[in-house]
Amino acid sequence: MKKIFxxxxxxxxxxxxxxxxxxCARGAQTEPAPSENQGTETTxxxxxxxxxxxxxxxxxxxxxxETTPKGQAAKMFEELAEKYTNGKVDxxxxxxxxxxxxxxxxxxxxENNVQIAAPATSKISKLFPEWQVFDLPFAFSDPSxxxxxMEGKVGQQLLGLLEQKNILGLGMWDNGFKQMSSKESQLIKxxxxxxxxxxxxxxxxxxxxxxxxxxNPTPMPFSEVYSALEQGVINGQENTLSxxxxxxxxxxxxxxxxxxxxxxxxxxxxxxxxxxxLPDDVRQALEKAMNETTQWVRDNAERLNAExxxxxxxxxxxxxxxxxxxxEKKAWMDKMDVTYDLLREDLKTSGSTIGDQLIDAIIxxxxx
Ligand code: LMR
Numbered sequence: 001m002k003k004i005f006x007x008x009x010x011x012x013x014x015x016x017x018x019x020x021x022x023x024c025a026r027g028a029q030t031e032p033a034p035s036e037n038q039g040t041e042t043t044x045x046x047x048x049x050x051x052x053x054x055x056x057x058x059x060x061x062x063x064x065x066e067t068t069p070k071g072q073a074a075k076m077f078e079e080l081a082e083k084y085t086n087g088k089v090d091x092x093x094x095x096x097x098x099x100x101x102x103x104x105x106x107x108x109x110x111e112n113n114v115q116i117a118a119p120a121t122s123k124i125s126k127l128f129p130e131w132q133v134f135d136l137p138f139a140f141s142d143p144s145x146x147x148x149x150m151e152g153k154v155g156q157q158l159l160g161l162l163e164q165k166n167i168l169g170l171g172m173w174d175n176g177f178k179q180m181s182s183k184e185s186q187l188i189k190x191x192x193x194x195x196x197x198x199x200x201x202x203x204x205x206x207x208x209x210x211x212x213x214x215x216n217p218t219p220m221p222f223s224e225v226y227s228a229l230e231q232g233v234i235n236g237q238e239n240t241l242s243x244x245x246x247x248x249x250x251x252x253x254x255x256x257x258x259x260x261x262x263x264x265x266x267x268x269x270x271x272x273x274x275x276x277x278l279p280d281d282v283r284q285a286l287e288k289a290m291n292e293t294t295q296w297v298r299d300n301a302e303r304l305n306a307e308x309x310x311x312x313x314x315x316x317x318x319x320x321x322x323x324x325x326x327x328e329k330k331a332w333m334d335k336m337d338v339t340y341d342l343l344r345e346d347l348k349t350s351g352s353t354i355g356d357q358l359i360d361a362i363i364x365x366x367x368x
Contacts, residue, residue, distance in 0.1 A: 055088060055089060056090070059099070061108065062074055062094070062118055066096075084286070084288050088282055103126065109271055125204070131158055135209070136362055138333045139365070139366055140177075143174060148365055152361075154358055157358065170270055172267055174301040177260035177261075179239070179259055180237075180256070181238075181255060182253060187236070194215065196216070196235040197218050200218065207219065225247065240305055241308040241309050245309075250312045254319065257322050257323075268290065268294075
């Protein structure tokens with residue numbers, strides 16, 4: 001992570017406009033302050049030398065529960081950010097899609113209606129298709145491999161793309177491996193998927209993954225998955241154990257397969273102008289808070305997901321849970337591997353110049 005941070009922070013520092021302490025946090029508040037001065041010094045009519053400066057407001061929007069790795073990390077960032085800036089910023093977290101779903105949040109960030117978000121990497125592929133590389137099935141067999149990709153050239157190149165759309169990547173956070181579930185049948189052999197419909201995040205690669213096993217992918221926001229499963233609009237879904245547990249998907253599913261077939265991680269993003277316009281001391285304090293939070297989520301996400309598995313078992317003992325064997329995994333891989341070539345083609349068609357490099361780097365990490 002350190003390398004990425006160095007890369008972004010150095011470019012941030014060089015771009016920063018150093019104005020007064022709070023004078024340049026452009027658009028830091030989406031709701032006007034009482035004085036209508038967005039992020040400026042004092043309230044109208046007060047003595048500028050004695051009146052306390054207004055806090056810089058940072059809205060952090062996400063879609064998951066507060067108990068999940070991302071939910072807990074957001075809280076931790078809030079606490080550390082306020083502490084390290086000596087209360088100069090006020091971070092407000094909006095969990096559970098209270099403000100935006102992860103597709104809309106990409107626009108909200110570009111327009112500085114929220115200042116921080118952490119959408120799943122899959123969802124960023126709507127803006128930059130290169131981000132689909134993190135969705136490649138069975139690309140990673142261990143969280144440390146994902147972290148190498150996030151911290152290395154792959155992460156650096158992907159985060160770098162965001163600047164074209166006035167977005168700055170502050171880092172990448174872990175959730176964990178995705179597992180499959182269904183109401184219809186066990187999912188052990190690739191043939192078991194045939195004809196079933198599965199919710200996917202908005203990523204063409206995830207759609208291709210399900211088509212490769214003759215299933216029907218249905219893109220849908222996270223907030224709609226529970227009722228779609230309950231009402232039978234879809235048969236199944238894929239997600240991490242912490243997301244499955246916190247949104248009670250296990251209550252409306254009969255079968256779950258511990259498949260670890262894909263990884264769910266996040267890009268923590270901000271509005272580039274907003275961030276570069278922050279006073280240096282505030283930005284540095286926020287970077288420190290972000291670095292520490294990233295390290296915490298790296299160290300704890302796997303444990304949090306493992307704990308949720310036990311809770312799922314306790315709360316729905318009827319859920320049939322199957323852990324894929326090595327041979328069964330191989331059969332899934334044989335079918336789903338087609339997505340690697342499809343992605344190469346897709347990235348070529350979309351004019352990407354780094355598609356092959358990214359896919360090759362992921363394959364190398366996979367050890368092939
Ligand atoms: C999903 O939509 O399933 C996930 O992106 C939710 C999340 O942010 O973990």
